[in-house]
Amino acid sequence: MDAWLERLRKEITETTTDLDDSDWNRAPSGRWTSAQIVEHLGRSYGTTAKMLELMLKESGSPQVRAANLKEFLLRLLIVDLGVFPSGAKAPAIVVPQGDLGPAALTRALLNLERMDAGIKAAEERWGEGPVAIHMILGPLNAKQWRKFHYVHGHHHVRQMKKRIGKSE
Secondary structure, three states: OOHHHHHHHHHHHHHHOOOOHHHHOOOOOOOOOHHHHHHHHHHHHHHHHHHHHHHHHOOOOOOOOOOOHHHHHHHHHHHHOOOOOOOOOOOHHHOOOOOOHHHHHHHHHHHHHHHHHHHHHHHHHHOOOEEEEEOOOEEEEHHHHHHHHHHHHHHHHHHHHHHHOOOO
16 A cells, blocks of 8 residues: 555554544534544545546546646645645535444445555556546646545544544
């Protein structure tokens, strides 16, 4: 597994080790629980994996375009600077649907591995250029996809640690 994604897997696993039902379901009012956060992460990894798998089935180059100014600036902030803005609304496709914590964790870790394989295959096939378009950040190359998912996942791991009282 890629170093960024392995680091993320380790952070998620260490944070969720030994959580009980109370830990999985604790959250400030109006915020996601740890179970919902893990489900959201799993859905984001699964969505990226599926997109790449579908693109890899097609022949030719990936269908990408140039980034617009907003995408460029968001990519600069999140991917290059490693800052994930709090309070951003998640796209509907990755919003939690109610999976239980342990089941969501299992799915998230499997989808993380599946996504890693998809990113690696895209990179091997298309090289260092953009391999797919992120719905908010625009076109990303394989390295940027990995770093985005690390920054995004780390942001949520920090939220979970606050909810369950684990120190950073």
